[in-house]
Amino acid sequence: MADKVLMKGNEAIGEAAIQAGCQCFFGYPITPQTEVAAYMSRRMPKVGRVFLQAESEVAAINMVYGAAGSGVRVMTSSSSPGISLKQEGISYIAGAELPCVIINIVRGGPGLGGIQPAQSDYFQATKGGGHGDYRLVVYAPSSVQEMVDLVQEAFDVADIYRNPVMVMGDGMLGQMMEPVEFKERSSRQIPSKDGWATTGLRGRKEHHIINSLFLKPEELEMHNEKLRKKYAEIEEKEVKYEMYNCDGDLDLVIVSYGTISRICKNVVKMLAKEGLKIGLIRPITLWPFPKKAFEEVVDRTKYGFLSVELSCGQMVEDVKLAVNGRKPVSFFGRSGGMVPSPTEIANKVKKIVGGAR
Amino acid sequence: MDSRIRVFTGHFGSGKTEISINYALKLSKQGKKVAIADLDIVNPYFCTRDEAKMLKENGIRVIATSKDLANAELGVIPSETVSVFNDKSYDVVLDVGGDDQGAVALGQYNRYFKEEDYDMYFVINTTRPFTNNIEGIIEYIKDIEAASRLKVKYLINNTNLSYETDINHIVKGQKIIKEVSNITNIPIRYVTVMEDLVDKLPDSIEGEILPLKLFMIPPWRRFDA
Numbered sequence: 001m002a003d004k005v006l007m008k009g010n011e012a013i014g015e016a017a018i019q020a021g022c023q024c025f026f027g028y029p030i031t032p033q034t035e036v037a038a039y040m041s042r043r044m045p046k047v048g049r050v051f052l053q054a055e056s057e058v059a060a061i062n063m064v065y066g067a068a069g070s071g072v073r074v075m076t077s078s079s080s081p082g083i084s085l086k087q088e089g090i091s092y093i094a095g096a097e098l099p100c101v102i103i104n105i106v107r108g109g110p111g112l113g114g115i116q117p118a119q120s121d122y123f124q125a126t127k128g129g130g131h132g133d134y135r136l137v138v139y140a141p142s143s144v145q146e147m148v149d150l151v152q153e154a155f156d157v158a159d160i161y162r163n164p165v166m167v168m169g170d171g172m173l174g175q176m177m178e179p180v181e182f183k184e185r186s187s188r189q190i191p192s193k194d195g196w197a198t199t200g201l202r203g204r205k206e207h208h209i210i211n212s213l214f215l216k217p218e219e220l221e222m223h224n225e226k227l228r229k230k231y232a233e234i235e236e237k238e239v240k241y242e243m244y245n246c247d248g249d250l251d252l253v254i255v256s257y258g259t260i261s262r263i264c265k266n267v268v269k270m271l272a273k274e275g276l277k278i279g280l281i282r283p284i285t286l287w288p289f290p291k292k293a294f295e296e297v298v299d300r301t302k303y304g305f306l307s308v309e310l311s312c313g314q315m316v317e318d319v320k321l322a323v324n325g326r327k328p329v330s331f332f333g334r335s336g337g338m339v340p341s342p343t344e345i346a347n348k349v350k351k352i353v354g355g356a357r
Numbered sequence: 358m359d360s361r362i363r364v365f366t367g368h369f370g371s372g373k374t375e376i377s378i379n380y381a382l383k384l385s386k387q388g389k390k391v392a393i394a395d396l397d398i399v400n401p402y403f404c405t406r407d408e409a410k411m412l413k414e415n416g417i418r419v420i421a422t423s424k425d426l427a428n429a430e431l432g433v434i435p436s437e438t439v440s441v442f443n444d445k446s447y448d449v450v451l452d453v454g455g456d457d458q459g460a461v462a463l464g465q466y467n468r469y470f471k472e473e474d475y476d477m478y479f480v481i482n483t484t485r486p487f488t489n490n491i492e493g494i495i496e497y498i499k500d501i502e503a504a505s506r507l508k509v510k511y512l513i514n515n516t517n518l519s520y521e522t523d524i525n526h527i528v529k530g531q532k533i534i535k536e537v538s539n540i541t542n543i544p545i546r547y548v549t550v551m552e553d554l555v556d557k558l559p560d561s562i563e564g565e566i567l568p569l570k571l572f573m574i575p576p577w578r579r580f581d582a
């Protein structure tokens with residue numbers, strides 16, 4: 001076992017990517033994720049790989065497009081406004097079925113917003129930030145260690161499905177320091193890229209062509225259908241979530257992801273002392289959304305569900321879809337970089353369930 | 358004797374801010390008139406300025422970016438900072454941002470440092486990836502000295518693994534830092550340790566023990582249930 005090290009979330013992203021075999025990093029600085037690029041700029045040349053600070057986010061994502069087309073593991077990183085700029089490129093990458101990893105360390109929005117932590121890019125990440133019928137696999141770690149594990153997983157999943165994968169954390173996760181371990185991990189079975197990567201003809205007659213343009217409607221529809229089947233398979237196989245304190249009969253279940261879920265765990269413990277049985281569902285994949293977690297608890301949760309977010313209410317829509325009218329769904333959120341205290345959240349829970357037991 | 362002006366530098370994430378805050382509180386408890394200046398232009402989160410209220414309540418003058426500019430993407434250093442060099446009635450703690458980029462902020466005060474002696478500390482945590490060996494640490498010392506145009510006078514062993522720290526981390530860190538000290542001729546002045554681990558440190562350890570209370574903690578640990 002390797003010694004644990006103390007790292008900022010943003011640095012840990014960089015190291016996790018390097019250890020996952022990331023060959024190229026293209027980025028552009030923006031608070032609160034600049035340390036990702038800073039770390040890569042220091043480390044990538046030392047291990048003989050490519051670090052390039054692009055002239056803009058648009059340039060960076062198109063460099064990712066090119067590198068991904070050649071079959072190497074590639075990553076870019078930004079924060080909310082920068083991720084908006086990358087959307088056209090992300091759509092092209094998804095359309096051309098190329099693997100890559102995109103990091104979004106979310107700050108408050110809309111517009112330039114502010115640099116403090118937020119979760120207000122949920123819609124953008126999970127509902128298609130760019131144009132067209134495509135999906136991103138979106139991971140939402142809640143600790144620096146989980147960030148490391150999911151960045152490595154993200155590279156595998158991107159390669160397996162030939163699709164861009166996003167790892168999304170709020171600014172707090174990027175900036176805070178925690179002990180981490182880079183474990184020896186067994187990579188999943190990765191399909192060969194020889195059949196499509198643009199690495200030269202190598203004796204073949206046919207060129208490999210990276211393309212997202214289909215002028216014939218019949219062909220584009222076929223392509224979209226192929227993607228749809230792929231996304232259905234991802235929904236089937238790649239869902240990740242944590243259920244905390246969800247056994248037996250429950251008064252209410254909090255749904256929360258990322259760092260805020262750690263505050264919600266404290267709320268669960270606090271309210272247990274007051275005789276309330278509160279569970280927590282923590283989606284780890286935001287897309288595919290963990291609908292089956294809700295199936296497990298919906299019938300034994302008396303007062304329904306409370307979505308707690310650092311936004312004005314985005315994930316709550318997916319919670320409603322998962323619950324499908326069977327129980328009430330409420331929302332509590334702070335935004336703009338404001339982080340709620342456990343007491344604030346506990347008061348909201350008590351209001352729904354009608355006070356302590 | 359200690360200089361009136363203490364400058365805390367080090368690799369980014371080495372623990373300068375926690376030490377600066379604890380050091381300022383320590384000076385204040387000794388009955389001194391203390392000013393702490395937040396010169397961190399690198400970090401957007403977890404800064405001395407976040408603890409301004411607590412520091413002021415302890416009678417410490419806090420010089421930091423005003424609240425309305427604290428979240429600007431480019432760090433701002435208030436013009437008021439210069440007063441700590443002129444008003445010699447203060448004992449001064451300068452919390453400098455990480456790495457050579459952070460140390461650049463000191464350059465503008467060079468003429469004051471030429472006029473008056475200062476103690477520049479270099480904070481080291483050997484569980485941080487770039488400062489886990491002798492060469493890495495010495496590289497950072499050189500970079501920071503060049504960027505700040507100042508000389509490091511003392512080393513601080515701040516080796517820790519956050520909430521997973523045990524005595525072995527500190528002892529292991531001390532061994533590496535001792536070698537740095539031998540090579541550079543810069544003495545180890547302090548060894549930091551969480552208050553509850555003070556008794557477990559070996560007596561023979563070089564440097565004065567500086568017990569720490571932590572302030573830069575995320576919200577879920579602040580309100581632990």
